[in-house]
Amino acid sequence: MIFEHAHVTVAVDRQSDFERAFAGVKKHLVAANGGKTAELVRSVDTDGLYLMRVGWDSVEQHAEFGSSPDAQIVVDALAEFFVVTPQVAHFESPGIAIRVRNFVQVTAAGIASQVRARQASKTPA
Template identity: 30%
Template sequence: MILEAVMLQVKQGMEEEYEDAFREASKIITLMKGYISHELQRCMEVKGKYLLLVKWETLEDHTVGFRQSVEYQEWKKQLHHFYEPFPTVEHFKNVPL
């Protein structure tokens, strides 16, 4: 399992509109091969800052399967105009303890 982590900064004053758009766009990602789950967290200290966490079966399910899909184009259309600056996406793998 891979965890995709993205710190998002939404343009000032667009937070409510973004959250509504994200709820709608969430329907897209849930249908993708390798998708496990996702959550969006709102920062309590910084207005407009969010943390997106998505669990994928494999790295390629996200980087190839989702990112190179037609569905991703719709995801971009619905969400990318809210971000400033554009976020960096990072992937993590669990460390057995």
């Protein structure tokens, strides 16, 4: 899965309206081909700054979404709030499956070692 991060700046006096508008179109992002998650995160440092974070199966599916009717609904609902053009980048979690697998292997090896040590301590000499 990849994550689209869009840094969005809106007028401070329109933040509540923007948040409501996003809530109204979130379903179009999640229901899109390849759409997985969608969230809006408000900056605690800068008034009017948001991170729109959308999870996609692939960058290609995000690109395909751009020409869909659902994308037009999202743009029509949100674009009026943008005071600057959103900056968009895509991210992925590198090697997370390997890290999880390694953690499980190390944990299992540690547990097996503890079991063997306990069994050895119970074995009569």
